[in-house]
Amino acid sequence: MGSLGLALLNSLDIGLLLFIIAVGLNIVFGVLNVINFAHGALYMLGAYLAFSCINGLGMPFWATLLIAPLGVAVLAVLVDRLMLRFVYQREVTDSLLLTFALLLILNESVRMVWGTGIHVVEPPELLRGTVTLPGGIRYPVYSLFVIFAGAVVLFGLWFLFNKTRAGKIMRAAALDRDMAQVLCINTRLVITGVFAFGAWLAALGGVVAAPMRAIDPGMGDKIIIESFIVVVIGGLGSFPGALLGAIVLGLIHGLGGRFLPEINLMLPFVGMAIVLLLKPHGLLGRRASL
């Protein structure tokens, strides 16, 4: 029982971190109709910035949590204004190509600045060590913090999209960009803002992941594949879909790693393939198939 409980907690831990990242991918897709292939690279950049802020500049973890994602969001604004704005009017393939170019640029830049080695960030004092949960499970405090952070982002996004004007504008732009423009919404600003917000979420995930994952140049590639699996399972462009997909993938990792270690690697892809066969647009996806 204890082992199952631990596996479930691990699933939640992995799942909610994935949610923070994948939901950014989904929001950007929902409004811009672009899949940002550099999303994983932005996550990686967030983690590396956290490393530099904490270990290099000696900043506290909490300040880093605010500053590093903002830095990445500013970069995203530049990317949007200098690169993506040329291709928004073209076919979707061109924006895919351009974010792919961004992925190459960011990956290599990270390698040049920080090298190819593995970096480690220590969790803040408050979140070190383990606690004993009811049922006798010893669990790292930091992992509980990740679950908490995921829940905060989940609630924050729900609040943003349902209760605030900015969120409603984003939803309007996602639903029908031309109509939103007719209603005096500055859609160009919305597009830039949403792209930056998606990057902010990716980098936030990176900072949250930094103290518990090894920071290396391959981390972005891993997370982008995972995020793709999440949005394919949950449904592309769907906010609850991102949560469901992240939890499903978290369970696949958490339980699969415990009970089926030999085929653990294949399980996410098998899960994705099954969903694609049964529900081609994901568990909570909207549009009908071609």
Place this chain on the structure above:
Amino acid sequence: MLSHEKTMNDTPGTQASLPARAGRTGGSATLAWGAWLAAAVTLILLVILPWVAPYFYIFIATEVLILGLLAASFNLIFGYTGMLSFGHAAFFGVGSYAVAMLLQAYQWPLLACLLAAVVVATVLALVIGFFCVRLNEVYFAMLTLAFGMMVFSIAHQWRSVTNGSDGIAGFAVTSFGLGLDVQLGNPSVYYHVVLVIVMLAAALLYLICRSSFGLILRAIRQNPERVAFCGVNVRAYRLASFTVAGAFAGLAGGLMAPFLRIASPELLHWSMSAEPVLMTILGGSGYFLGPFVGAAMFVLLEAWITSMTQAWMLVLGIILAFMVMFFRRGLLGTILDWFQERK
């Protein structure tokens, strides 16, 4: 092979400029002759290359031919069918592994190994394609990347079969097959073998592109809904295109293994999948020969830039971004446009 600009000059990014070019067919007869002449001269230069060029360029040319075939196979999905695949290295790498393993374990003749590489890559493309072509282009791009990385991680971690990150090395190509006595260990001989096989494969691919099958693929790229209304099974055609492309990529991969003398997981990584994308964009996705021109540019640029800086991928990303933003028709497309405008 270049003489089809009348049918293929409508790449996705430039549909707006199409009507402006429609009335200008008078100059294309001369242009076609010029293109045939250029192709013939290039072919002669390629044949005599080992006798006239320095040793180094034999390796460059071999690589250009193999990667050109890879990029041309990619362009069947991208330029012709309109679907952007980020997982094409899976078929290339699997072809490499098939040849390397067969040479290491059974010392099969090269032709038999290549045939096996094509079969393995075709089967894999059929399976992966079955899942990837079910939805639209955005899903296709994500799924091809994800499945491509799945193949990579299998090769990377299944040590008992694939030898993990070390890859499969230490094999020798002993015989060519068909009872021919070919010294495959000699780089310039291997170059000629590659030249002949790539030319034959490219000719076959060209016939496929020009056939009614290829025509339907191009129609699907322009308007899948309308093609579906005409009673064509769009998904089946997309899958067929993906599978054929996978088969040719497998052949290219099979040629790569004896050239590199190793089959390693890097051949399956997404950065390898990026190469045909970049080559096709560099050369021009609207032309059959675009990917070959792009492969030549790519390999020469790589040799030149890596001699100066480590950051080859960074330069590549910047070049790709600029090509997509400002020269979407690629080098070949831009040059041919320029010629047509002068006429």
